[in-house]
Amino acid sequence: MKFLWIFLLLFGTLMSRAQSLNYAVESVPQALKSRAAVTIRNESVYIEMRAAHDVLQKVKRAITVYNRNGDNYAYIPLYYDKSATIKSVKGTIYDADGSPIRKINHKDFTDVSAADGFSMFSDTRLKYYQYHAITYPYTIEVEYEIQHKQNLAIPAWNPNFSPEVSVEQSTYIFAAPAGAAVRTYTQNVPAAASVSHTDKFVLHKWEATNIPAVKEESYTRNFRERSISVYIVPQEVSYYGRKGAFDDWQGFGKWVYENLLQGKQDLNETVRNNVLQLTKDCTTDKEKAKVLYRYLQEKTRYISIQVGIGGLEPFKASDVDRYGYGDCKALVNYMQNLLALVDIPSYYCIVEAGNLKQDLKADFANVQDGNHIILCIPFEQDTTWLECTSQEMPFGFLGNFTDDRLVLACTPQGGKVLRTPAYTHLENKQVRIGKLKLVNTDLKGRLVTKFYGTQYNNHADVLHANNTEKPKLLAKHYDINNISFSDIAYKEVKDDSPHLVENLSLSISNIGLHSNKRLMLPSSLFNTFTTIPRYDDRQQQVYINRGFTDEDHIEIELPDDINKQMVPTEKEFSCPMGEYRFTAAIEGNTLRCSRTLVIKQGVYDPAQYASFQEFLRSVSQTDRGRFSLELL
Incomplete structure (x- = not known):
C-alpha cells in the first residue's frame, strides 16, 4: 500500500491528464505534426531504485503514427534475461478519432531469442509486438513494468530519439533512497530536474513538452548528440552479483x-x-x-x-x-x-x-x-x-x-x-589511372585504382566477393550505364600504409552521343559528384565526419574521325571544406583528363555553409559536363 500511495502522489496530475487526454489526431498541434512520422502524445518513465539489486521500471507511452514511415516506432520490444523480468504489459490501439479499436495483452507478444544474425549464443530473450496497420493515422498506447536485478545499466531517457519524432509530453522520474549517491548526465534538457522527497525516496523529475520534429540537414553530427537525454549511474553498483563503486x-x-x-x-x-x-x-x-x-x-x-x-x-x-x-x-x-x-x-x-x-x-x-x-x-x-x-x-x-x-x-x-588514430583527407585517398580507347561511341580499356585509408574499407566487399558477384558489385560502385568488366584482379598491400589495388578491364557501350556532327562525351567518367545539400537556411553546424581525396587521371585514345583541336579546360574551386581541380586537353591523338576532389574533415560554422553548398554545386556542374568533339 505504501508504494501505491507514493505512486499516486507522484503521478496524480500526470495520470489524470493521461486519462483525459484526447488521442484524436486532430488534437495534435500542427507544429508537432510538421515533418513528423510520429508524435509521442504521452510518456511517463518511472525508475525506482530500492537497492542495487532491486530496480523497478514502469513505462506508459502513447505514440501517434501518421503514415507507414512511422510503423517502426510503434514496434514494442521488451528484453529480458536472468537480471530482468517482465512483470506486466498491456496496451490499446486507437483510431484517428481517438476511439479504442483493439486491446493488447501479454498473449499478443511474440517471445523469441534475442540473438541477432551475428549471435551464436545469447542469454537474452525478446518479447515484441508489431501492429500491422491497414489505415493511418493510429495511436498505440502501451504500459509495462520490468523488474531489474542490477543497477549498473539504469534505463536512460531519450524522448526525441529521432529527428522525425515530435514530443507532446514526456516525463522521467528517478527515485532512490536518500543515502544513495548517483551521478547524472543530462543533454539538451529543457529545464533542470525538480526534486521532491518522500519518507523513503528522493525523486528527480525531468519533463519535455511540445518538442517538434526537426528538418534533418546534410553534413550534421549524429542526431543523438542533439536530442534530449538523461543518464543515471549509481556510485555503488551491482551487476549479476558483482558489486563495485x-x-x-x-x-x-x-x-x-x-x-x-x-x-x-x-x-x-x-x-x-x-x-x-x-x-x-x-x-x-x-x-x-x-x-x-x-x-x-x-x-x-x-x-x-x-x-x-x-x-x-x-x-x-x-x-x-x-x-x-x-x-x-x-x-x-x-x-x-x-x-x-x-x-x-x-x-x-x-x-x-x-x-x-x-x-x-x-x-x-x-x-x-x-x-x-x-x-x-x-x-x-x-x-x-x-x-x-x-x-x-x-x-x-x-x-x-x-x-x-x-x-x-x-x-x-x-x-x-x-x-584511436584518425585518418585524414590525405590518408583516405583514391588514385585512379585509366587508359581507354574510343571506338565509335564505345569506350574500352583498363583502369588501375589504389584505395588508401578508409577508402580501402569502402571496397572490401568487392575484394572478398566471389568471381560471380564481383562484376555485380563493381557495377554498383561505378554506376555507369552499359558498363561491363573483365579480367578483374585485386591486390592487398598490407605494409605500413595498407592499401588495395584494383586492376580491371572494362567496356562502356554508347557512352558517346552524336549531335549535329559532334560527339558528346562525359568529362568525368568514373567520379561524378551529384549530391547537393537541399536546404539553404542552415541551422546546424556543418560536420564532415571523414575527409578524403579522390584523384582520377584518364587518357582516352581518339579515333581518326575526331578533330583533335580543342580548347584546353582548367577549372579550380575551393572553400574552407574542400578543393577541386579539373583539367582536360588533347595532346596528339590522346584526350587527357585529370580530376582532384578534396573534402576536409571538421566542424564548420553555419555561416560557412553557403560557400560549401556553392562549392559542391560547381563541382557537380563540372563533373556532369560533356566534351563536344567535332566529327570529321
Missing part, C-alpha cells in the same frame, strides 16, 4: 578488469611453446605482434556471443583456443593472452563502433557507452591498434568502424581514456 572512467575500467577480465587469460604451456616457436626469428616486439595477429586471423573466426555476465564478460582464452571462435571480447582477450606469452603488454579497449564517429562521454563513466572491443598495443613511440574480429584486416589498421574516437582502456591500474 566508481565515479569516473579510471574506476570503471578497474571494475571491468577485476570483475570481468581477471582470470580469463589461461592459455597453457603447449600454446606458450607454440607461440615461442612462431616468434623465435622475430627481432622486435612489433614483428612478434604481427606474427601473432596473423596467427589469430588464421586460427579464429568471429561470432557474436551474448551470454555470461550480461554479455559483457569474455570467454576464457583457452575456450577460444579450443573452439576456434569468439566474439569481439573473447578474441581481444585471446590476442592479449598470446601477446602476454612473449611479454608484450596490451589494453582491452571499449569503443562505440560505427561509421559515424561517436566518443565515449569523456566526463561521465557509464556502461551504456561502447558496443565493441578492440586492442591497443602501447609500443614505445608507436602505439598500435588491432581489430581482432577480422580475418583480413591489415595489422595496425582500424578503418572506418572505430577510427578517431575516445575509447576506454581497461588495465589493472584502472581505466585510461585514449583516442
